[in-house]
Amino acid sequence: MSTLVIVGAGPRGTGLLERIAANAAELLPAERPLHIHLVDPYPPGAGRIWRYEQSPLLRMNSMAEDVTMFTDERSTIEGPVRPGPSLAEWAARSEEFAPYREPDDPDVRAELRSLAPTDFPTRRAQSAYLDWVLRRAVADLPPHVTVSLHRDTAQELTGPADGPQLVRLTGRTLSADHVALTIGHLDSAPDPRHAPMARFAARHGRFHLAPAYSADADLSPVAPGEHLILRGFGLAFVDLTSMLTEGRGGRFEETGAGLVYHPSGREPVIHVGSRRGVPYHSKTDYRLQGPPAPLPRFFDRAAVDDVLARPGPLELRRDFWPLMAKEIGFGHYHELFHAHPERTTVSWADFLAAYERLDWYSPTLARLTAAAVPDPADRLDFERLDHPLAGLELDSPEALQRHLRAYITEDADRRADPAHSADLGAFLALLSLFGQLPRVMASGRLTARAVGEELDEWWFGFFSYLASGPPGFRLRQLLALSEAGVVRFLGAGIRVEADEATGTFRASSPTVPGHTVTATALVEGYLPKHDLGRTRDPVLRQLHRDGRIAEEVVDDAEHTHRSGLLTISPADSRILDPSLGGAPHPRRTALGPHTSLRAAAAFARPRTDSPGFRQNDAAARAILRDLAGADPGPPPGPAIRQGAGDLAAAAASGRQ
Structure with missing residues (x-):
């Protein structure tokens, strides 16, 4: 029997388990049984960030219909697509989705019963959904794959590249053929x-x-x-x-x-x-008023390939941003012209024909949008959006209070008004950029300064400001x-x-x-930035001290950027091990926001071809292929069989 240890049973670990369940029938023969150990001190499924034990005042910043843990028809993955309900769909018909377990908290039960698709749920409601997703993933495993849960903290990971991996917990040591570190958002010592x-x-x-x-x-x-x-x-x-x-x-x-x-x-x-x-900027609380834009159009694989084919070092703002901005603009104007044509002066076909030929920074494009979209409030102006107070000087603190109240009122009104649904069109196009951005990040073609100042600082900050409010x-x-x-x-x-x-x-x-x-x-008032050199996670701290993992460092003749992230292989998320000459470790994988893939959220908006789901699928398939050829070891101890209804109870009690 082969053994896999997944350290971290929050959304990312759950997502990996779901992909193992989806791919096991194809890649893991019945005569190669597998036992999976899930290790996390926090409740499985939800993990630390989404655990039930937090203030009911804390909410998600996504609508219930925009949260899913499941692949769908838009997912470009090698493994099987296994559709499942969004949070909104699950809440509306939860009893229909086995293995259903009613939340213990009456307030959470009441919230789920009344949850509208466009509501912004509490994090405790999301905790209930993630608890169910994990139990469904376990239930979907084939009979020759079993699971044990350990409410414990992994302290140490040792073992040779060609032999068993030993994961020391607080209470015992697990032996594994492969270890996946899906440990989510981590604490670091203060900067x-x-x-x-x-x-x-x-x-x-x-x-x-x-x-x-x-x-x-x-x-x-x-x-x-x-x-x-x-x-x-x-x-x-x-x-x-x-x-x-x-x-x-x-x-x-x-x-x-x-x-x-x-x-x-x-x-x-x-x-x-x-x-x-x-x-x-706040999230919108309405849906598109026109047909969805056919995304991507300007920042697709072919466009990125063309840029990557250019000689010499590349920069995000100079080489990629014009295409990215044009994609966002396409989403914005597609919605404006289709849903609110009375605020435009030309047909969509004529506008698009001209728009396609012009570069984003072309003065001709500025003249085109000014003529076709008379109201400046309907045009996309990234500089105004990015620097709303630039150059503003007020003569008193009270004048600032009045100015900011007016600004916030205007933003809140606009984001609640479907008449401005072009903002949602831009938002969806902004999300679509992550279809190709991982390739840009993993290409190794960006200069060190572009990775540090343009990607990690400007881009992710700008994205959060516009799209993650x-x-x-x-x-x-x-x-x-x-x-x-x-x-x-x-x-x-x-x-x-x-x-x-x-x-x-x-x-x-x-x-x-x-x-x-x-x-x-x-x-x-910021979330902690993970830094491998200051991490408080005991396993990563030990591996870093032992020289078995490396921080991502991008350098060139002009600049050196230390991202603080764990370096992994873009293809299958294997950990790059300095003791192996920087080669991928054959028995160790890492997934999540602490890695050099800069993964987006572990759950995603439906039908957006989530990069996180693609990463989970590639990693699961690589792990299963390796385990299918591993030497079988002795059977493990007690297991939670697929379909068992006591997974949540075991998690709550802490028993293994």
Whole structure:
């Protein structure tokens, strides 16, 4: 019997198991039985990030109909497509999907029963869905594949490249023919750039929070009424603010004048700013009003091949972004012309014929869009979107509060109005870019500076800002918090300094020249950035110390970029082992956001050909091919048979 250990039983580990179940009939003969050990200290399926045990205030930033763990007819994978329900479909008919297990929490049950496809669910509702997905994956395994669950933490991975791999847990050691590290989002020791502020806070008895996962952040030291600087305006800001306001007993009330916040008196005063100085754009809560655009059109395999065929080093902004921008523009204008033709002056066919011939930065294209789309609000302007406060100087903090409230109101109104559904067309085209971006990342053709500054910094930040913002109701809540004086806006390009004389943090922004805010608490409102050299995961720390894994380093004559990510093979996600001369380790695989593939989310929007699903499928097939030829070992201990209904119970109790 062959043995596979999957370290990490959250969405990525679950996705790998689902692909093993889908591919096993083809690649693993019945006479080659396989036992799989799932190892995770957190609940299987949901894992740490999506576990039930977190605040009910924390929500997903995707609508229920836009969340799936299953491949579909658009998936370009080598293995079999195994369709399954989205979160919305599962919630609506969960009893029909075996092996169904009703959530224990009555609030979660009530939420799932009433969940509309366009609702933004709580993370606890997603936890219930992921619990079911894992149990379905186990149930779908063929009879010669069995599973054991270990609510434990992997501490060490050893073993020769040509022999058994030993995974030491807290309570026992597992022997395996192959090990897959699907350990998801990881903690790292704080970045050294945060150390001076942390030391300052410790010296003066102040509160400082380095980047942290919101559900795990301890905000209890922040006192009621304390002035707090929160640096960052993305999803971490939304979660942290929710826990510091509603989480402390405040409440929102819908009135004839709009949403009003009633403070509990336990909130701090939150001063928020960031590089852009505005919150992430909210998600739309409607569907396309016209037919879907046929994506991709300008950033497809052929277009990327043409760029990769060019001689010399490549840059993202110079060589790929014009095609990417044109693809986003295609999605935007396709929806505008089809759903709102009254706001255009020419036919779609005539516009497209001209659009296809022109480069994105061509002045002729600018003239074309200006003539065909009279209202500037209907045109796509990336510079305006990316730098909304650029050059703005206001004469008082109150003028900034008024300006930001107007900006946020306009954004919230626009994202809730189907009349602006071209924004959704652009969003879908933006998502489609990830069909080819992994090839660009893995090509090795980008300069080191392009990987560091353009890909890892600008692109992923820009994508998150445009496409990964909060639900629209969060912006309405932000407006109410601002009106109540609980949240105060700082502006763009904020600078935070430590004042030794007063023991306080001081923040300023060029948006309001000469104005400074003083606070006694500082929160870095960003998610932690994984760094292999600072990782707190015991297995990765041990492997790195032993020289068996390597951080991705991209360098050339001009620049060196250390990404902090675990280097793996793009083809099948094998770990590249320095002790093997940098060759792929034949018995070790890694999948997830901590790897050099820069994987997107483990679950995806239906019918978008998710890169994560493609990676899972390729890795599962490679693992099964290897295990089909492995020497059989002794049978394992007790197993959870496919289809068994007690997987969730075993997870809850921690028994193996």
